[in-house]
């Protein structure tokens with residue numbers, strides 16, 4: 563039995579809102595991942611089946627590796643089709659905001675959406691959502707936004723609209739946001755949702771392999787290089803750091819998404835429970851963090867790297883040089899794990 567975790571009064575409002583409009587835009591965070599794309603596209607397919615004119619607008623391109631998700635080609639990408647994206651948003655009578663908690667996570671789309679008079683609906687699982695939504699369906703305790711979209715559909719009695727295509731989209735987010743069912747999926751209801759999705763006869767093995775285990779040769783070589791040559795371990799602090807600069811990325815013909823799961827790899831080492839990956843970008847350093855147990859990398863990304871996320875998976879955009887970013891990492895180490903003065907240790911032991 564899957565419980566109703568979403569406040570039913572919100573869903574009654576949402577049902578009335580959807581019923582009263584025709585044109586709906588759906589957006590998600592920049593650098594969209596499997597959950598952002600899976601949830602927006604699933605919702606888009608469902609709304610279209612309800613007779614709505616629904617369009618997904620993303621701040622930037624989906625990574626090549628995720629182009630297999632049904633409907634990706636119909637997405638309006640702001641950085642590619644700015645005028646069309648503006649038109650869709652300006653004409654929309656309702657805007658869904660999926661898989662992000664604050665307008666700065668959608669770059670310039672935020673500036674466009676902010677002054678619009680239309681209602682905004684949030685469906686998201688990040689901590690601390692901004693208070694700018696007319697309906698806010700925010701549940702940080704769930705695995706993914708795809709899980710929430712499923713729950714919204716279930717509680718609104720719309721599961722009959724979950725065909726194979728919708729189920730495939732949802733499966734991608736459930737898989738990628740849990741690292742292939744490794745974390746954020748301890749609630750038994752997660753598997754009941756998965757069972758319901760499986761009943762739509764999705765091509766599970768193909769979807770899993772494409773979402774989790776498909777990399778170009780360049781990408782595999784880059785990851786091999788990063789682990790072999792660039793991984794630094796800090797056993798006393800349970801930490802790992804991998805840093806890749808522009809020259810290294812160019813050497814391996816870096817494409818978006820090529821280092822997607824790299825940050826997880828050091829967590830395989832016994833005793834390493836948090837991992838940081840830094841990638842030098844055009845005008846910033848992209849920081850990705852992962853952890854195990856109750857060590858919160860979301861706090862670290864919020865405090866030091868201009869970002870946020872979840873307890874065990876977070877990221878940020880660091881403005882500065884790659885050396886500055888590495889210096890901040892060392893600052894985090896010394897702030898969180900202050901080295902005890904030897905004389906202090908002795909005096910503590912003597913007492």
Ligand code: 5GP
Nearest residue numbers: 850851868869870871872875876877878879
């Ligand atoms: P990733 O490391 O895969 O880019 O992101 C991991 C998690 O952290 C995702 O849930 C993502 O939404 C969040 N995240 C990544 N980058 C940022 C950022 O720059 N700002 C915030 N607030 N969250 C981020």
Ligand code: MN
Nearest residue numbers: 597661707739
């Ligand atoms: Mn997500």
